Amino acid sequence: MKFFEAVRLAFHTIRVQKLKSFFTALGVCIGVMFLITVVSIVEGMGKYMENELVGKLIAINSFELRHRPSINVGDVSRETWLEYNRRPRILESDVEPVVAALPTDALWAMYSNGSIQVESSFGKPRSAQVTAFDGQYLEIKKLGVTSGRSFSQVDISTGTSVVVIGPDLAKRLFPDLNAVDRQVKIGGRYYTVIGVGESLGSAFGMSFDNYVYAPFRSPVHRLLNPGAHQIDGMIVQVATAEALPDAQEAVRGVMRARHQLRPAQKDNFVLETSDTALEFWNKIKSYLVLAGIALPAIGLVVGAIVIMNIMLVAVAERTHEIGIRKALGAKRRDILLQFMIEASTLSTFGAAMGIALGALGAYAIRTLTPMPTYVAPWSIVVGVLIGAGVGIISGVYPASRASLLDPVTALRQE
Amino acid sequence: MTNNLEEVPMTTTAERQAVLTAANTAPDKDWVIVTRGLCREYDMGGEIVRALRGVDLAIRRNEYVAIMGPSGSGKSTLMNTIGCLDTPNSGEYWLNGQKASEMKDDQLARVRNKEIGFVFQTFNLLPRATALANVELPLVYAGVPSAERHARAKEALERVQLDKRMGHRPNELSGGQRQRVAIARALVNRPSILLADEPTGNLDSTTSEEIMRVFEELANQGQTVIMVTHEPDIAAHARRVVVLRDGVIASDDRRENFTAKLGL
Numbered sequence: 001m002k003f004f005e006a007v008r009l010a011f012h013t014i015r016v017q018k019l020k021s022f023f024t025a026l027g028v029c030i031g032v033m034f035l036i037t038v039v040s041i042v043e044g045m046g047k048y049m050e051n052e053l054v055g056k057l058i059a060i061n062s063f064e065l066r067h068r069p070s071i072n073v074g075d076v077s078r079e080t081w082l083e084y085n086r087r088p089r090i091l092e093s094d095v096e097p098v099v100a101a102l103p104t105d106a107l108w109a110m111y112s113n114g115s116i117q118v119e120s121s122f123g124k125p126r127s128a129q130v131t132a133f134d135g136q137y138l139e140i141k142k143l144g145v146t147s148g149r150s151f152s153q154v155d156i157s158t159g160t161s162v163v164v165i166g167p168d169l170a171k172r173l174f175p176d177l178n179a180v181d182r183q184v185k186i187g188g189r190y191y192t193v194i195g196v197g198e199s200l201g202s203a204f205g206m207s208f209d210n211y212v213y214a215p216f217r218s219p220v221h222r223l224l225n226p227g228a229h230q231i232d233g234m235i236v237q238v239a240t241a242e243a244l245p246d247a248q249e250a251v252r253g254v255m256r257a258r259h260q261l262r263p264a265q266k267d268n269f270v271l272e273t274s275d276t277a278l279e280f281w282n283k284i285k286s287y288l289v290l291a292g293i294a295l296p297a298i299g300l301v302v303g304a305i306v307i308m309n310i311m312l313v314a315v316a317e318r319t320h321e322i323g324i325r326k327a328l329g330a331k332r333r334d335i336l337l338q339f340m341i342e343a344s345t346l347s348t349f350g351a352a353m354g355i356a357l358g359a360l361g362a363y364a365i366r367t368l369t370p371m372p373t374y375v376a377p378w379s380i381v382v383g384v385l386i387g388a389g390v391g392i393i394s395g396v397y398p399a400s401r402a403s404l405l406d407p408v409t410a411l412r413q414e
Numbered sequence: 415m416t417n418n419l420e421e422v423p424m425t426t427t428a429e430r431q432a433v434l435t436a437a438n439t440a441p442d443k444d445w446v447i448v449t450r451g452l453c454r455e456y457d458m459g460g461e462i463v464r465a466l467r468g469v470d471l472a473i474r475r476n477e478y479v480a481i482m483g484p485s486g487s488g489k490s491t492l493m494n495t496i497g498c499l500d501t502p503n504s505g506e507y508w509l510n511g512q513k514a515s516e517m518k519d520d521q522l523a524r525v526r527n528k529e530i531g532f533v534f535q536t537f538n539l540l541p542r543a544t545a546l547a548n549v550e551l552p553l554v555y556a557g558v559p560s561a562e563r564h565a566r567a568k569e570a571l572e573r574v575q576l577d578k579r580m581g582h583r584p585n586e587l588s589g590g591q592r593q594r595v596a597i598a599r600a601l602v603n604r605p606s607i608l609l610a611d612e613p614t615g616n617l618d619s620t621t622s623e624e625i626m627r628v629f630e631e632l633a634n635q636g637q638t639v640i641m642v643t644h645e646p647d648i649a650a651h652a653r654r655v656v657v658l659r660d661g662v663i664a665s666d667d668r669r670e671n672f673t674a675k676l677g678l
């Protein structure tokens with residue numbers, strides 16, 4: 001039999017067995033759709049975390065010098081915690097030697113931060129994330145202003161009582177007003193708002209836009225770090241990823257010398273890169289991906305069972321048909337070819353519908369819920385492979401078995 | 415019973431005996447069917463059912479043979495084996511001088527396609543295909559191009575006077591018409607033998623007569639026909655009658671002797 005004849009026979013069957021064809025395609029479609037939608041949620045959250053959250057909150061090619069980690073991966077034991085508390089703090093006097101060890105094109109800043117109540121005469125007082133910094137903190141974080149201005153060199157070096165506040169905080173403290181040039185009160189002292197900063201967005205309902213930036217030498221610093229000359233940390237950004245390890249080593253050397261550590265002693269400070277934060281995220285993501293594989297797998301298994309059952313119901317009828325065809329001279333190859341074309345056509349159609357509906361589902365979730373979704377190309381490939389695979393196997397396998405029977409045996413089934 | 419089969423040739427007992435006793439030798443090509451000691455057993459969950467227990471049968475080209483026997487005597491099993499739809503457990507089966515009992519799958523498919531036209535009691539038409547498409551099927555598997563296929567299928571349907579119904583599906587046809595489609599399908603690839611297993615078993619007596627006339631005509635035109643029936647008046651249409659009993663041939667004689675025995 002010619003290939004074209006097999007195609008013709010297969011398409012004829014698809015056309016005349018509309019209901020069965022529909023359900024086969026539907027089974028594949030549901031499996032693929034489910035996989036693509038679920039994976040799009042997981043991937044969407046992942047992309048969101050990496051691009052929006054981690055990317056915005058942690059600058060690229062940067063690291064922070066702190067006396068203890070700001071993010072802890074996994075549980076921290078009591079002993080570790082106590083050890084963290086015994087560590088010497090990073091001091092203002094550490095900054096100069098550290099900067100001297102950095103490449104000249106590196107950006108750096110020192111900072112202290114904490115959560116402090118901020119008041120205004122126009123809205124309710126609000127707790128905000130207040131950061132007092134010296135150096136190129138806002139350049140490193142790539143944080144600009146949307147209205148007003150950012151800090152001048154004079155503001156930073158003399159420690160004027162000015163602040164840049166986040167858009168959420170501006171809205172709360174100055175409802176329906178322009179916050180620029182108005183006053184906020186922090187720790188009983190007044191500060192002039194010189195600018196409103198860009199939005200950092202939010203994640204899972206938590207806003208990152210309740211921030212206040214102030215010059216390190218402004219009075220705010222005393223609220224953040226009461227101990228004299230202590231700072232929370234330094235942030236350093238180098239030009240390229242390749243320059244990062246060298247810069248870290250240089251800073252490590254300086255700090256070990258300043259803390260008079262002997263070679264056998266471990267560091268009593270941390271150099272935290274964005275990797276640390278990414279590692280934290282990757283740990284969460286691994287659970288999400290696991291769920292993202294397990295859930296669609298369950299969906300596909302259910303889909304496969306549905307398809308198999310539809311196929312099985314049709315098998316008796318198809319076995320009889322195979323008996324007739326074999327009695328008239330069909331070779332096993334002819335039977336397999338016909339069923340292969342039939343099953344792959346239906347499966348491909350079903351998979352294509354599944355991709356379309358899955359993408360539509362992802363879009364619907366993205367627009368109707370706060371959950372970010374992203375249709376990963378790999379999920380389309382996996383969805384098509386698994387969906388079409390299940391469809392083809394469940395279509396061809398029974399046919400392959402039936403085609404091995406003597407025609408009489410196949411004909412006896414009705 | 416009026417029929418006109420005198421021109422249809424028939425082998426003599428002696429001729430058949432000569433061919434059947436020459437074990438393991440290829441018979442002359444003129445003998446379309448020769449079986450020697452043909453056995454077929456079915457394993458019914460440990461219990462062995464012996465459907466054929468050594469059938470010796472020789473049929474020459476152009477013969478018109480009826481196979482009779484009580485229900486369960488092995489008639490269908492014999493027909494299926496002759497039609498290469500079933501494989502014997504032991505014994506020889508020679509088809510047109512070729513040993514069919516030792517053929518591989520693809521060879522058997524070719525034989526079913528080219529040498530055999532099989533008419534079933536239950537028609538076995540594809541329910542969703544038109545009469546024409548059903549008749550075309552053997553030609554599809556023979557690799558005949560579609561224009562020639564159409565022409566030949568139409569011609570075969572004309573031979574059974576069904577060319578007016580070729581666009582109809584089986585469920586739009588009467589039982590007799592369906593069986594005509596099946597006969598056209600069996601004939602379309604010009605097989606060397608036409609096999610029919612109780613072709614009138616599902617038909618009323620008037621329709622049965624019509625179908626029998628079709629077979630009779632084919633036999634008169636020189637078509638080798640082997641037909642299973644358990645109705646003596648159907649068998650009376652044949653030239654030679656083989657009687658099976660418990661999986662062996664009980665008698666093999668000219669129709670006149672057989673009908674005389676039954677007092678017809």
Ligand SMILES: Nc1ncnc2c1ncn2[C@@H]1O[C@H](COP(=O)(O)OP(=O)(O)O)[C@@H](O)[C@H]1O
Pocket residue numbers: 456457458463464465483484485486487488489490491492
């Ligand atoms: N597929 C089968 N499985 C088991 N037994 C079978 C099968 N086909 C036929 N038989 C048995 O073989 C014997 C002959 O059957 P069959 O050839 O159909 O007889 P007939 O056509 O003369 O009525 C019967 O006893 C029947 O039960």
Ligand SMILES: [Mg+2]
Pocket residue numbers: 489490491
């Ligand atoms: Mg029978």
